[in-house]
Amino acid sequence: xxxxxxxxxxxxxxxxxxxxxxxxxxxxxxxxxxxxxxxxxxxxxxxxxxxxxxxxxxxxxxxxxxxxxxxxxxxxxxxxxxxxxxxxxxxxxxxxxxxxxxxxxxxxxxxxxxxxxxxxxxxxxxxxxxxxxxxxxxxxxxxxxxxxxxxxxxxxxxxxxxxxxxxxxxxxxxxxxxxxxxxxxxxxxxxxxxxxxxxxxxxxxxxxxxxxxxxxxxxxxxxxxxxxxxxxxxxxxxxxxxxxxxxxxxxxxxxxxxxxxxxxxxxxxxxxxxxxxxxxxxxxxxxxxxxxxxxxxxxxxxxxxxxxxxxxxxxxxxxxxxxxxxxxxxxxxxxxxxxxxxxxxxxxxxxxxxxxxxxxxxxxxxxxxxxxxxxxxxxxxxxxxxxxxxxxxxxxxxxxx
Amino acid sequence: xxxxxxxxxxxxxxxxxxxxxxxxxxxxxxxxxxxxxxxxxxxxxxxxxxxxxxxxxxxxxxxxxxxxxxxxxxxxxxxxxxxxxxxxxxxxxxxxxxxxxxxxxxxxxxxxxxxxxxxxxxxxxxxxxxxxxxxxxxxxxxxxxxxxxxxxxxxxxxxxxxxxxxxxxxxxxxxxxxxxxxxxxxxxxxxxxxxxxxxxxxxxxxxxxxxxxxxxxxxxxxxxxxxxxxxxxxxxxxxxxxxxxxxxxxxxxxxxxxxxxxxxxxxxx
Numbered sequence: 001x002x003x004x005x006x007x008x009x010x011x012x013x014x015x016x017x018x019x020x021x022x023x024x025x026x027x028x029x030x031x032x033x034x035x036x037x038x039x040x041x042x043x044x045x046x047x048x049x050x051x052x053x054x055x056x057x058x059x060x061x062x063x064x065x066x067x068x069x070x071x072x073x074x075x076x077x078x079x080x081x082x083x084x085x086x087x088x089x090x091x092x093x094x095x096x097x098x099x100x101x102x103x104x105x106x107x108x109x110x111x112x113x114x115x116x117x118x119x120x121x122x123x124x125x126x127x128x129x130x131x132x133x134x135x136x137x138x139x140x141x142x143x144x145x146x147x148x149x150x151x152x153x154x155x156x157x158x159x160x161x162x163x164x165x166x167x168x169x170x171x172x173x174x175x176x177x178x179x180x181x182x183x184x185x186x187x188x189x190x191x192x193x194x195x196x197x198x199x200x201x202x203x204x205x206x207x208x209x210x211x212x213x214x215x216x217x218x219x220x221x222x223x224x225x226x227x228x229x230x231x232x233x234x235x236x237x238x239x240x241x242x243x244x245x246x247x248x249x250x251x252x253x254x255x256x257x258x259x260x261x262x263x264x265x266x267x268x269x270x271x272x273x274x275x276x277x278x279x280x281x282x283x284x285x286x287x288x289x290x291x292x293x294x295x296x297x298x299x300x301x302x303x304x305x306x307x308x309x310x311x312x313x314x315x316x317x318x319x320x321x322x323x324x325x326x327x328x329x330x331x332x333x334x335x336x337x338x339x340x341x342x343x344x345x346x347x348x349x350x351x352x353x354x355x356x357x358x359x360x361x362x363x364x365x366x367x368x369x370x371x372x373x374x375x376x377x378x379x380x381x382x383x384x385x386x387x388x389x390x391x392x393x394x395x396x397x398x399x400x401x
Numbered sequence: 402x403x404x405x406x407x408x409x410x411x412x413x414x415x416x417x418x419x420x421x422x423x424x425x426x427x428x429x430x431x432x433x434x435x436x437x438x439x440x441x442x443x444x445x446x447x448x449x450x451x452x453x454x455x456x457x458x459x460x461x462x463x464x465x466x467x468x469x470x471x472x473x474x475x476x477x478x479x480x481x482x483x484x485x486x487x488x489x490x491x492x493x494x495x496x497x498x499x500x501x502x503x504x505x506x507x508x509x510x511x512x513x514x515x516x517x518x519x520x521x522x523x524x525x526x527x528x529x530x531x532x533x534x535x536x537x538x539x540x541x542x543x544x545x546x547x548x549x550x551x552x553x554x555x556x557x558x559x560x561x562x563x564x565x566x567x568x569x570x571x572x573x574x575x576x577x578x579x580x581x582x583x584x585x586x587x588x589x590x591x592x593x594x595x596x597x598x599x600x601x602x603x604x605x606x607x608x609x610x611x612x613x614x615x616x617x618x619x620x621x622x623x624x625x626x627x628x629x630x631x632x633x634x635x636x637x638x639x640x641x642x643x644x645x646x647x648x649x650x651x652x653x654x655x656x657x658x659x660x661x662x663x664x665x666x667x668x669x670x
Contacts, residue, residue: 045478045488045528052480052488060559076559083561088543091572093555121558133553148559153573155486156543175476175524196476197525240483247547247570248555265485266573267655283436285422285429312501313424314482391540393578399532 005167005387011035013376016191016207018178018221019214022051023353025158025165026365026384027213032168033387034369034380039205040170041193043177046162046395047155049281050215051358053316054154055238055263055272057249058082058090059359062097062122062147063256064335065114071336071360072118078360079148082157085362085388089156091265095149095249096130097122098141100300104253105143111253112145122147136245136302149249151265154358156392161361164389181210181225187348188225209372212352216281216317222352227342229352232325232333234318236273237286239294241308245269250301259297268311271298277330281317321355339367341375351375404430404505408475409516410526415475416512421505427513428479428489428500435475477527484654487579491527492516497584497652519590520583534580537612539633541619547572574618575655582610582649582659588642606638610649610659613640617662634666643667 015031017024020042028040042048061075083090099105108124115122123146130144131137166172173193179202180192190206212229214221222229244264252260263270274290286294291313298305320333337356342348353368366382373380404425406417419434480486482501489500494514505513521529547570554567583589588607612633619630634640643663650660 044476045480047480047486047488048478052486053482056485080559080561091544092557092568093570093572094557123556123558125556133555135552146556146558148557153485155480155488175528196474197528238483244547244572247552247572264572266575266577268483268485270483283432285425285433288422312426312483314501393535393538393540396531396535398536399530 005033005164005390007168008033008035008380010037011378011380013037013208013378014039014206015372016041016205016210018191018210018212019049019217020046020162020174021049021213021215022047022154022158022358022361023215023356023364023368024213025161026361027211027353027368028165028170029161029389030365030369030382030384031372032165032170033383034373034378036372038165038170039207040165040172041176041178041191042174043196044175046172046174047158049217050316050318051158051361052155053238053314054358055261055270056151056154056265057261057263057272057359058092058150058152059357060095060148061118061120062095062111062115062145062149063251063261065118065120066110067255068334068336069114069118071334072114072120074363075359076118076120076148078363079150081362081385082152082359083150085384086152086157086160089153089160089392090150091152091247092150093247093249093264095147095251096134096137097145097147097251097253098130098137098301099143099253100138100140101142107254108143108145115145115147120147134246134248134250136304137250138301138303143253145253149251151249151263158361159392159395160389163392163395166395167390178221178224181350183225183347186346188350208349209375210350211368211372212350213368215319218319218352218354225342225347225350227345227347227350227352228323229340229354230321230323231354232320232322232330233278233281234320234330235276235278235284235315236318237290237294237313237315238270238272239286239291239298239313240268240270240311241298241305242267242311243269243304243308245302245304245308252301259294262298262301262305269298269302269305269308271301271305275318275330277325277327278317284315284317286313286315319355337364337367339364339371341371343375349375402505404434405512406431406434407512407514408526410475415473415526417473417475423506425505426501427493427503427505427508427515428482430505431475431477431500431515432479435473475527476525478529485577487577490518490579490581490584492518492584497581499579499581499654502654518580518584520580520586531580534578534583534611537583537609538578539612539615539619539629541615541630542622543574544571545574545618545622546570574615576611576614576618576657577655578611579654580611581652581654582614585648585652586610587646587648588644605642607642608633608636608638610643610663613643613666614657614659614662617666620666640666
């Protein structure tokens with residue numbers, strides 16, 4: 001490709017990113033742009049965990065404005081950034097928050113104020129105008145607000161970041177699981193990895209810094225280094241029907257809950273989601289009850305959802321920030337993220353990114369890369385806000401195993 | 402229901418048996434069967450009583466793989482689980498399909514045979530390196546109008562600098578770049594090439610149905626302005642190399658109908 005990424009002087013440090021989901025992809029890209037030597041491990045194919053299964057809502061932050069203004073502000077900034085950086089992987093048609101009863105209509109005042117405080121330009125429109133914009137919308141709409149939401153392709157956005165990392169020389173290691181860490185004198189010096197495609201033998205990979213970016217699997221991987229990474233996995237189910245019932249993302253005008261977002265994507269309409277704590281984030285499936293609930297929830301927003309042919313039902317492992325949360329604490333858990341330096345736990349050379357959500361993958365990577373710089377005494381600032389990655393199509397171009 | 406999967410591994414096969422919900426897809430079953438924790442899920446959905454009964458795998462020694470295995474460890478590509486990413490293609494009972502869009506109940510009862518897509522080099526088991534697909538694709542834009550009835554433009558409450566406050570509606574192209582059309586194409590994968598570990602040599606150079614379908618879509622969007630699309634279609638490995646087998650249209654999981662689009666290019670429409 002003719003695409004050229006502006007480069008900086010290479011740094012004499014190697015950073016190992018563990019986890020090839022959205023966060024790891026954005027982190028590999030960020031670190032490579034700063035000049036680090038990067039290796040990224042993923043136990044399966046890239047994006048086979050949580051990010052790819054996301055329903056694709058690009059959050060303006062309106063959903064979180066009244067409960068968590070900081071996340072709302074962050075989502076707004078990241079929505080604008082991703083729209084500039086990867087426009088071809090975003091269906092940007094805006095969003096509507098709609099009230100379907102008096103209680104939801106009454107919530108509108110608080111919603112509008114909270115959006116204004118968080119810097120989200122929500123704008124009230126009449127129910128008639130809302131239905132003119134989206135004729136598939138329920139006739140019960142009592143109140144409606146326009147917000148700058150959108151749909152992004154949850155595979156193509158992070159795949160573009162991986163393609164960029166690859167272009168900058170990062171070593172991409174899919175099918176490679178971390179099975180242990182070697183530590184000397186309170187410092188992680190190497191990861192032991194197993195290449196599932198080639199050999200049963202373990203390899204030892206040395207690096208100057210390791211970052212666990214394993215989302216809902218962070219606890220499992222952290223335990224390999226004797227660390228407690230505060231993540232609780234929760235299953236979130238989604239249901240897609242055939243047919244595009246709207247172009248804008250339609251949300252219920254109420255505090256965030258289950259089954260309250262209808263996301264259009266290509267020829268599908270997707271309703272999300274649910275939340276249920278799980279012991280293991282592996283191989284999750286929706287329950288029959290969740291599917292029935294989601295079907296009703298979709299129909300409440302767009303009546304045609306009730307009889308549309310089901311296209312697919314699936315489940316993603318959400319990484320809630322916090323150790324061993326119970327159901328109530330899980331519901332209350334912030335969707336914020338944190339970057340943890342495990343030197344404070346007595347283990348140098350390793351850090352974790354926990355929590356977060358797909359919309360904020362770029363800024364999660366930025367904060368994690370800032371920590372890596374501090375740990376290694378490097379002064380290099382983030383370049384991902386001003387550098388567009390290449391196309392996702394470049395991730396696999398010209399490659400043979 | 403009990404799903405029985407027979408998965409290619411080098412010269413041998415791995416047989417898997419797993420309890421899965423009635424509505425489960427091939428991908429769901431494969432994911433449960435290859436996950437240690439999947440037994441819990443399988444039991445929960447299937448009402449099994451004993452720990453570990455949900456999963457049963459036995460290894461047959463393949464001579465070609467050279468790997469050793471502790472667990473049932475099967476390599477397969479997957480991501481979105483709803484037919485959006487285009488990653489989980491495989492031969493399902495010999496036919497190119499996305500595993501996430503193939504419900505078990507729509508297949509004949511008995512063992513489901515899974516093999517890697519034949520257009521690309523096999524990494525291991527079902528996982529292929531999709532380089533040949535992406536090498537073939539032009540760099541055309543991925544957005545198009547939604548093609549719904551005449552709807553007003555959408556207001557943009559947060560326009561980027563220089564952008565208008567109202568914008569035409571947009572959506573992604575239907576093509577999810579999954580490569581099934583390449584795997585089904587008799588020009589790219591001549592008969593007898595299936596099951597080979599090596600990417601087969603094409604009978605003659607052919608850019609493939611995915612790229613030509615994209616060229617037709619590009620012309621639809623940009624009209625005669627799209628020189629690159631015309632060049633791609635008119636090249637010796639373009640439209641002229643297509644044998645009109647229409648297998649691409651039959652296997653396309655998103656109704657793109659590459660065969661028809663290639664015919665439109667041929668007729669200049």
